[in-house]
């Protein structure tokens with residue numbers, strides 16, 4: 001299979017992008033990062049991108065606060081296409097992506113969510129799991145569809161919930177698994193050895 005050409009969208013620290021870049025640099029993921037976009041001016045993901053000499057820029061998504069739509073969506077698609085992106089990676093991107101972006105990259109928009117879906121979609125999945133009283137929590141990497149955190153699942157990993165966990169300690173434990181899960185999921189896509197059958201991603 002050809003090397004994946006990644007376009008990364010993130011809103012925060014960018015630790016998931018870092019795990020992907022580290023895997024590429026270690027030679028364990030056959031991919032290259034073509035462009036990094038953030039909807040948050042000054043987000044730490046931009047500093048991380050700069051350290052690795054990756055092309056990265058701020059994408060103004062106004063007037064919407066929770067979705068990527070309208071001129072910003074058009075601009076995003078334009079930038080990604082111009083950069084030669086074939087796979088869009090949502091790495092802590094805190095906006096809903098809409099059908100136009102999905103249509104521009106069919107079955108090639110991937111998301112990481114900090115919960116064992118279909119439980120706890122939306123924001124702060126780890127806090128939702130803690131508040132619910134779950135004894136396990138975790139992470140899901142999935143293809144993005146038109147719903148919220150509802151697309152076919154590629155990889156899931158669990159972590160235990162400890163008696164003395166706070167949202168912060170649980171999220172930190174989940175993030176360790178996120179940084180394993182995202183490169184693993186992208187490797188599956190890079191291998192080409194999978195097929196999407198309804199909700200199921202059949203691997204191998």
Ligand code: GAR
Nearest residue numbers: 012013014015016091092112113114
């Ligand atoms: C991660 O925990 C990711 O799962 C979560 O945001 C964090 C971003 O961390 N994403 C979502 O909640 C998406 N709904 P990072 O910026 O360090 O990669």
